[in-house]
Amino acid sequence: MTEPKGQRKDFVWKYVKEVDGEKYFRCKFCDQTCSGTVSRFKNHLASMHKGIKPCSKVPEDVKLECQHALKNFFEQKTARNEMLYEIGMGAGAKGESGASQSIEGDTGGMTQAPKPRGPMDKFASSQARQSTLNSKWKQEERKDVCRKIGRFIYCKALPFNLVNDPYWVAAVDGIANYGPGFKPPSMHELRTWILKVEVEDINVMMEEHKKAWKQYGCSIMSDGWTDGKSRVLINFLVNSPAGTWFLKSIDASDTIKNGELMFNYLDSVVDEIGEDNIVQVITDNASNYVNAGSRLMEKRKKLYWTPCAAHCIDLMLEDIGKLKVYDQTLSLSRQVVKFIYGHCWVLSMMRSFTKNSELLRPAVTRLAIAYLTLQSLYKQKQPLQAMFSSEKWASSSWARNVEGKRLLSIVEEMLGSTDQFGIR
Incomplete structure (x- = not known):
């Protein structure tokens, strides 16, 4: 202690x-x-x-x-x-006794004795005025410090909610408590002893999670994704009643993610956590993970492989979207959103009618996003109908353009007959 x-x-x-x-x-x-x-x-x-x-x-x-x-x-x-x-700052101190003198009245109560006035009273009043001036000067000094902090945040394009982070507040309090003369840490300090101490603290926290893994058991979660540099990364996380802990990330860009490879990755993580501490291993439903999960259960008799529920729902929605009646509706919704966001004037006009509400644009990597795009179109049904029936649209060049006429017919078909296409 x-x-x-x-x-x-x-x-x-x-x-x-x-x-x-x-x-x-x-x-x-x-x-x-x-x-x-x-x-x-x-x-x-x-x-x-x-x-x-x-x-x-x-x-x-x-x-x-x-x-x-x-x-x-x-x-x-x-x-x-x-x-x-x-x-x-030189404020006036109390008298030698440290408190105002009191006398006891005839009734037994304590009353304050009259203060004798002398040449120092004028000096004390000037000290009070000086204290007021110092307070105003402090406010101006704070404004200057706040501007310097703001200038740093603006130059580095940092989010404004950064100042709500408790670690930011703790850092500012620490600097203020240190007082004048504080020198900020150098780049060398940040990457040497400061980083080492923080890693030691994180390791202490991890030990607490390990105790929970042994006491309650845990689940291994695997998530593969591709970053902005086209690197294939596989993240491994451990979930238990103590919370979710990020274990590690593997760069699998130079390998083929087949069943053998994924089995080796998952098996090494099981060895690292301890087979006796693991209840289940959760991955998505890709064929390589299915193969790896089956092989893992054959080798490790005490754990189960569980497919990701969210990925199951995504695959179900993808299959539903392949049905002809739904495929047509989803295709039309993508065309509408693509046209609006592909032309600046139409997009600006749409935002003026929807009061800056945005439509959800479809993405390649999200299977369920097409349904959410359809839902966002339905929520903006009335503003979109008003937009395409407005005088501003009718007088624009897009209303006479072949592409614009086709878009208008799609909108009228979709938003004018929602029961037919099942948009709810």
């Missing part, structure tokens, strides 16, 4: 589970570890979502107790910082 037992005065220590040899806090309720300070452990029990996962089993009275303690700590810290700031 971070403090010897004889120096543990904070109430939160009674909610820490003692384990010999550990240098971390371990929650008494959910067995979660915390590598920070007692304040971070209080955030865990108070469910504050500040840099640590909230406790899922904390009693309500303990949760409220920690929330109250964190609130008091924040208020005391703020008051202390304000006092130190005033002292540092």
Whole structure:
């Protein structure tokens, strides 16, 4: 632990589970570890979502107790910082007694004695004005700092919701607590000792997941995809009651993803996790995975191969879409969306009628997206009908164009007779 037992005065220590040899806090309720300070452990029990996962089993009275303690700590810290700031900027101090003198009246109550006025009163009033000026100067200084932060975010095209990340807030608080003279980490530090320490923390978290794998069992999930550089990547994840853990990613660009190869990959992952800890292996329904799953169950008698439910539904929708009545409707919907998004003027006009609502465009890699495209067309049925029957469309060159006339007939056929095509 971070403090010897004889120096543990904070109430939160009674909610820490003692384990010999550990240098971390371990929650008494959910067995979660915390590598920070007692304040971070209080955030865990108070469910504050500040840099640590909230406790899922904390009693309500303990949760409220920690929330109250964190609130008091924040208020005391703020008051202390304000006092130190005033002292540092030359604010007037109290008298030698540290408090205003009081006298006891005839009735026994305490009344404040009149303050004698002298030449220092003028100096004290000027100090109050100086404190006000300092406060306004601080506001201007904050604006300057905020502009510098904004300039960095804009230049790197970072998303604005970055500032809502708890790690960002913790980083800014750490810089502020350090005070003047802080030097940011260099590129060398970021890729050496800082990265090493973070990896060690992640490994500690992984050990907690491994304990859950042994206690409850787990599922291996495999997902193959192709990135923007046309690299074929296969991701392996482990799911358990403790959560989903990303295990590793394999670059299979230089290999043929046949049943033999996928079997070897899955078999090596099973060895890494431990066969006794695995309940099932989940993959998609491609023929190579079916072959690999069958071979894996023959070798590993304690686990099952399970096809991905989402991929099963995608394949079912693909087969349904091959039926003639549905194939025609899906083909027409793709033509409409392709035409609208392929011509800037028509797209701008569509957005003005739909109030900037977008249509879902079909994609090659998603089998069910065609049905979602059809659904988005139906949701915008009235704005699209109004668009193609408007004077603006009738007076445009597209209304007299062969391609435009064909699009109009498709829209009238689809959106004017939804019962025939089953658009619901």
